[in-house]
Amino acid sequence: MTTSDPGFSAEDRALLRDAVARFVARHGNRPRGRNAADDQALWREMAELGLAGLLVDADAGGTGGSDEELALVMELFGHGLIAEPFLGTTLLGASLIAALGDAGQRARWLPALAAGELRTALAHFEAASGQSRDPAGTRASADGDGVVLHGDKSVVFDAPVAGLLLVSACEAGGRSLFAVPAQAAGLTLRPWAAVDGRSAADLVLDGVHLPGPSRLGPPGGAAQAIEHALDRATLAVCSDALGSMQALLAQTREHLRTRRQFGQPLARQQVLQHRVVDMHIAVEESRALLAAARASLATAGPAGDESHAPERQAAVSAAKYKLGQGARFVGEQAVQLHGAMGMTDELAVSHHFKRLLMAEAMYGDADFQLARFRAAGGGVPG
Amino acid sequence: MPLRNDPVLATFRTQVREFVQAQLPADLRRKVLLGLDLGKDDYVRWQKILQRQGWVVGHWPRHFGGCDWSPVQRYIFEDETTRAGAPWLTPFGVNYVGPVLCHFGSAAQQREHLPGILSSDVWWCQGYSEPDAGSDLVAMSTRAERVGDHYRVNGRKIWTTMAQWADMMFCLARTGREGRPQEGVSFLLVDMHAPGVTVRPIVTLEHCHHLNEVLLEDVEVPAANLVGEEGKGWTYAKFLLSNERVLVAEMGRIRRMLTQARQLAGQIREGGVGLLEVPGFADALARCEIDARALDALCLAQLGAQQAGAEPGAEASMLKIRGSELQQAISRLTVDALARRGLPYSSGTVLAGDGEAAAVPEGSSGMLREYLFLRAATIYGGSNEIQRNILAKAVLDP
Numbered sequence: 163m164t165t166s167d168p169g170f171s172a173e174d175r176a177l178l179r180d181a182v183a184r185f186v187a188r189h190g191n192r193p194r195g196r197n198a199a200d201d202q203a204l205w206r207e208m209a210e211l212g213l214a215g216l217l218v219d220a221d222a223g224g225t226g227g228s229d230e231e232l233a234l235v236m237e238l239f240g241h242g243l244i245a246e247p248f249l250g251t252t253l254l255g256a257s258l259i260a261a262l263g264d265a266g267q268r269a270r271w272l273p274a275l276a277a278g279e280l281r282t283a284l285a286h287f288e289a290a291s292g293q294s295r296d297p298a299g300t301r302a303s304a305d306g307d308g309v310v311l312h313g314d315k316s317v318v319f320d321a322p323v324a325g326l327l328l329v330s331a332c333e334a335g336g337r338s339l340f341a342v343p344a345q346a347a348g349l350t351l352r353p354w355a356a357v358d359g360r361s362a363a364d365l366v367l368d369g370v371h372l373p374g375p376s377r378l379g380p381p382g383g384a385a386q387a388i389e390h391a392l393d394r395a396t397l398a399v400c401s402d403a404l405g406s407m408q409a410l411l412a413q414t415r416e417h418l419r420t421r422r423q424f425g426q427p428l429a430r431q432q433v434l435q436h437r438v439v440d441m442h443i444a445v446e447e448s449r450a451l452l453a454a455a456r457a458s459l460a461t462a463g464p465a466g467d468e469s470h471a472p473e474r475q476a477a478v479s480a481a482k483y484k485l486g487q488g489a490r491f492v493g494e495q496a497v498q499l500h501g502a503m504g505m506t507d508e509l510a511v512s513h514h515f516k517r518l519l520m521a522e523a524m525y526g527d528a529d530f531q532l533a534r535f536r537a538a539g540g541g542v543p544g
Numbered sequence: 545m546p547l548r549n550d551p552v553l554a555t556f557r558t559q560v561r562e563f564v565q566a567q568l569p570a571d572l573r574r575k576v577l578l579g580l581d582l583g584k585d586d587y588v589r590w591q592k593i594l595q596r597q598g599w600v601v602g603h604w605p606r607h608f609g610g611c612d613w614s615p616v617q618r619y620i621f622e623d624e625t626t627r628a629g630a631p632w633l634t635p636f637g638v639n640y641v642g643p644v645l646c647h648f649g650s651a652a653q654q655r656e657h658l659p660g661i662l663s664s665d666v667w668w669c670q671g672y673s674e675p676d677a678g679s680d681l682v683a684m685s686t687r688a689e690r691v692g693d694h695y696r697v698n699g700r701k702i703w704t705t706m707a708q709w710a711d712m713m714f715c716l717a718r719t720g721r722e723g724r725p726q727e728g729v730s731f732l733l734v735d736m737h738a739p740g741v742t743v744r745p746i747v748t749l750e751h752c753h754h755l756n757e758v759l760l761e762d763v764e765v766p767a768a769n770l771v772g773e774e775g776k777g778w779t780y781a782k783f784l785l786s787n788e789r790v791l792v793a794e795m796g797r798i799r800r801m802l803t804q805a806r807q808l809a810g811q812i813r814e815g816g817v818g819l820l821e822v823p824g825f826a827d828a829l830a831r832c833e834i835d836a837r838a839l840d841a842l843c844l845a846q847l848g849a850q851q852a853g854a855e856p857g858a859e860a861s862m863l864k865i866r867g868s869e870l871q872q873a874i875s876r877l878t879v880d881a882l883a884r885r886g887l888p889y890s891s892g893t894v895l896a897g898d899g900e901a902a903a904v905p906e907g908s909s910g911m912l913r914e915y916l917f918l919r920a921a922t923i924y925g926g927s928n929e930i931q932r933n934i935l936a937k938a939v940l941d942p
Contacts, residue, residue, distance in 0.1 A: 415940060435936035436929070442939045443862050450841035457548060480834040535830050542799060542836045544548070544623075 170231055178231060181211050182238045190242025191510055201323065204246055206278050213248070215276025217256045223273040224256070229394060229456055233401040240405025240521075243513050245359040247283075249398055250320025251275060254391055255282025258328055261387040262339055262379035271326070271341075283324035284395075285315035285342075285365050286388060293530045295392060300367060302331040302338055309333070309377070311340065311348075311370040319524075321363035322353040328378070329367065336382025346370050358513070358520040386471075393459060393478045396525040400452050400485040403521035406514045407445050407489060410496040413511055414438060417500055434499060441495055444488035448481075455481035475538040483531040486522040493518035547616055547844045547851075556617055560624040567593050573629040577804070579910015581752070582631055584667065584709040590631045591638075591664040601638050601662060608646050608654070609662050616847040619790050626796025627803070634706065636668035637661035639791075640784050641714040644731070648772040648780055657712075657733070671701040671715030671734065671758060672781070678703075679930045681716075682725045682778070686760060688717035688732060690767070695719070695732060697740075697763040703924075707743050707756040710736045715760075716781060719774050731777035733769040734760070750916035789850075789860050790843045792925060793867035798836050801874045804911065805829060805881070811905045812881050819881055832874050839866050858938035861931035868921035868928060875915035882908050889913070 170178070189204060208214055216232060218224020225231075232253060239248070259271050259282075274280040288297035300313025311331055321327060327342045327349075342349060348370040353363040378384065415438060418429040428434055458477035461470055493515040497504035504511045526534065547553060572590055575582055594600045603618040604610025613621065625633070633639075642661045645654055660666030677684040686699025697717055707713065713734045720728035734741070740763035746755040772780055809819035809829065819825045846859055879887070882904070890909045922928040 419940060429940045432933070432936075435940060436932045438939055439932045439935040442935065443865065446845075446859070446862060447838040447842050447866065450845040451838040453845065454548065454837065454841040461549075477837075480837050483831075483834055484838050532827055532830050532834075535834065536826060540830050540833050542802060542833055542840065544840060 169226070169228055175231065175234065178212075178227075179234055179238070182213070182235050185211060185213075186238050186242035186244055189246075190239075190244050191513075192243075201246070205281070205323075208246065208248075209276070209278025214252060214278045215256065215272075216252050218260070218272050218276045222268065222276065224276040229397065229459060232394075232398055233452075233456060236398050236401035237405035237408075240402035240407075240517065241409045243406075243409075243510065243517065245517075247281065247320035247323045247361055249395055250283035250324060251281045253395055253398055254284040255280075255324075255326070255328065257391045257394060258284065258339060258378060258384075258387060259341075261391070262384055266375070267341070267378060280326060281320070281324045282326045282328055283318050283320040283363075284388075284391070285318040285321065285327050285329045286392070287317050288314055289316040289364070290314075293526050295389060296337075297330070298332055300329070300331040302333040302340065305371055308371060308373040309340070311342070311367040311372065313367050315365040315367070317362055318365055319360060319362045321351060321365065322361045327365070329365070330384065330388055334382035337385040337388065338381055339378045339384035339388065340372055341376050341378060342367075342370060342372065346372070356520055358516040360520060389471075390474075392525060393474060396478050396482050397452065397455055397459060399521050399524045400448075400455075400481055403485050403489045403518055404445070404448055404452060406517050406521070407441075407448065407492045410492050410511060410514045410518075411438075411441050411445055413509075413514075414441065414496045414499050417503075428499075437495055437499060441492045444491050448485050448488045451481050451484050472538045473543065476535050476540060477543075479526070479531040479535040479538065482526060483528050483535065486528045486531065489518040489522050547848050553616060553620060557620050557624060560621050561628070563597065563599075564625055564628045564630060568625075568628060568630050569593075572631060576629045576631055577800075577910075578907040579913050584706075587631050587634055588664045588667075591633065594633075595662060595664065600633070600664065601642060604638075604642065604646060608658060615789065615850055616844075619795070619843060619847060622791055623796040623799065626794075627799040629800065634667075636670050636706075636710075636714075637664070637666070639787055640670060641668055641712075641733075643787050644714070644771060644780050644784050647783065648731075652768065653733075653771065660711075666711045667706070667709045669704050669707040669710035669713045669736070669758075671704060671713045673701065673703045675700055675702050679927055681781075682729070684716060684718065684729070686715070686717045688719050688730060688765065690719070691764075693767050695765045695767060695770070697732065697734065697760045697765055699760050701758040701760070702756075703746070704743075704756045704758045705754055707736070707758050708745065708753070710743075712736060713758065714771075716777050726778040727775055729777040729781070730774050731771040731780045732765050733771065734763060734765050738763050738765070740764070748917070749919070750913045752913070752917070786856065789856065790846055790863055792860055793839055793843050793863035794871060794921075795836075795840055795843060795867070798839065798867065798870055798874065801871065801878070801914070802829075802833060802836060804907070805832070805874055805878050808878060808881050808905055808907075808911065812884055814884060819884075825877070825880070828877050828880075832870065832877060835866070835870050835873070839863070839870060842866070858934050861926075861934045864925060864931050865928050865935075868918075871918050871921050875911070875918050878911045879915045882912060887912060 212225035215224030216227045220226040256275055259268060271280060288299045290299050291297040300311060300315060302309045302311050311329060325344050327344060329340045329342045330337055331340060348368045350366040351363045355361055418434055418438060419427055421428050455477040458474050496511050497515050500511050503509055506512060572586055591600050598611050601609055602611040602613040602621060606612045638661060645657055672681060674684045674686060688695040688697045713736055715732045715734045716729050717732050718728050719730040740761040742759040744757040745753045746757060747753055748755055809825060812819050814822055843863060850856060885904045888904055889912050
């Protein structure tokens with residue numbers, strides 16, 4: 163994945179924004195279709211908009227976008243409650259195949275991914291190690307001309323729709339990444355839906371045999387690329403949360419201005435005014451810190467360049483920590499300020515609340531991010 | 545974030561940083577970092593050093609003696625000087641009355657007053673708050689009656705910072721009784737050495753004297769010291785406040801305090817390890833650092849929007865709220881560290897004879913004093929509750 167392409171002009175970005183906004187207006191703010199044919203049609207539409215291959219280079223059939231465009235898309239998705247499996251393919255699959263794959267693997271998978279024909283998911287975390295980014299329970303060992311995988315993977319977002327699972331495993335004293343077809347023998351997938359409607363699965367790998375060319379990158383050499391991809395995914399989730407927080411703020415503001423009690427709009431009550439102000443500040447500081455973290459991600463360069471890694475990690479964890487705290491506050495206060503209406507399934511408020519709950523949990527909660535921020539040296543740059 | 549990566553601004557930052565390293569006298573820096581009492585001479589000395597570069601008023605227009613700095617340059621200047629331990633650049637002349645005179649003052653007033661601000665030879669103070677008009681400033685009742693070629697001023701001003709050193713005070717006084725309360729207010733320049741001016745010290749909880757009450761009893765102020773038009777003082781006062789903008793975040797001070805908190809925590813041990821290894825403390829410090837990153841990002845975002853031509857609205861209130869809360873949080877953390885040694889305190893000024901205990905890290909009293917002083921941060925400059933009222937209007941009304 164290169165971010166040094168000429169990239170999107172302001173005009174390109176405006177066009178993308180309009181197209182995605184129209185897509186969100188058509189498909190957002192409603193429960194995700196449970197039937198596979200609907201899902202497939204929706205994904206085809208997203209691929210036609212260039213969203214499946216948003217981060218894939220143009221010469222591989224992609225859109226050639228950067229994390230800035232991804233942030234724009236995620237913010238709109240969060241705002242309009244789009245729950246379609248997305249990051250597993252568009253970000254994690256595309257970036258890991260581009261960063262680690264050889265020419266043959268890239269040619270085989272990236273155009274198919276951009277065309278909407280191949281969907282992927284990253285299977286990295288494990289139940290035994292929780293949020294840790296260094297799980298050690300899945301192992302790859304030599305098996306004839308290939309490898310065999312043993313272990314469990316948990317919280318694999320987007321796995322139920324993925325044709326190809328990117329599975330991390332310990333090998334050669336390091337971490338390797340393998341492309342595992344969803345239909346591979348010995349692979350069991352236990353799908354589930356998260357509280358916000360997102361689809362995920364837990365995996366059991368019981369002697370999954372893979373031929374030689376299934377490894378992405380050198381044996382034991384995938385750790386940095388995975389870490390970088392997870393950082394990008396973390397910020398993408400933050401953008402999603404930011405969109406959701408903005409929607410909640412707008413809906414809460416509207417509610418306070420129109421709902422009348424004690425003979426006047428709720429917006430006249432100072433205690434409610436100040437609460438909305440605190441929600442507003444949480445949104446604005448989240449937006450600013452997130453933009454700064456994205457800049458730091460861009461400075462840290464592609465997955466191979468690790469000289470800026472500590473500051474990148476600190477910046478990403480700081481943003482996720484702050485967004486998580488802000489998301490919890492805005493979500494809880496939006497429900498509170500809507501009163502009983504905020505408890506109903508009918509209002510979008512409750513759906514945003516659950517989406518933010520999910521965002522806080524994804525790719526490391528507040529405790530995890532704070533510890534990672536400290537481990538990376540913390541501090542305040544500038 | 546374009547402003548963060550702008551090479552021209554990076555060069556400017558380096559230039560300021562190197563200037564401070566080379567020109568900030570070591571004894572002044574030591575006083576600031578240890579939180580010792582600074583005298584008038586200390587402030588003036590630093591300002592005269594800055595003015596060799598024209599930097600006391602770098603944000604003023606060039607033809608008034610400034611450097612035409614953009615708001616972001618000014619932000620960087622304050623950030624770099626303050627974090628390095630430079631004395632507070634007292635704002636009353638350079639940030640408050642100076643720009644008002646540049647915009648609304650007569651040529652004669654500019655000739656008379658601007659040179660003293662540039663040279664720091666004239667010390668200014670601000671006569672706004674009154675005993676019965678704090679947050680609700682427009683309730684002020686100090687009166688200025690026109691008598692011939694002068695105004696006769698009567699009233700009481702309070703919380704007047706450093707009035708004990710002041711040569712001049714810019715002052716809001718009521719010249720009319722008609723119309724809305726805002727319409728009868730005028731902006732006057734009062735000679736603090738004139739008969740009828742009495743300055744009474746107010747000792748604050750940290751045992752320092754920086755606040756005062758100023759009594760004005762039949763003080764004769766020449767009519768030539770009316771700025772702009774009679775009855776338009778409220779407009780000028782609002783203009784003055786709009787000049788503070790992103791500086792209210794106090795980002796430089798926050799950086800300096802974080803550095804000091806880290807250093808202090810390295811010196812204090814608990815359970816066989818330094819405080820930085822104690823999870824509760826280390827997490828709290830990390831949270832402050834993350835909040836500081838967020839505040840800096842918010843400042844730069846607002847400066848970026850301003851540079852792109854956005855009309856300034858109520859967003860500075862956000863910076864005031866978050867900046868003041870963060871200063872209090874960091875100093876609270878510092879006090880939590882110091883509390884392990886029992887909080888010995890020596891103000892060094894108001895109460896004599898209370899020496900600092902030998903066993904505490906150097907600067908302990910200064911940090912404790914800063915904590916005590918900073919309780920004011922959420923009160924001064926429009927309390928945080930007032931800032932939330934201002935923001936509520938912007939967020940809920942349109």
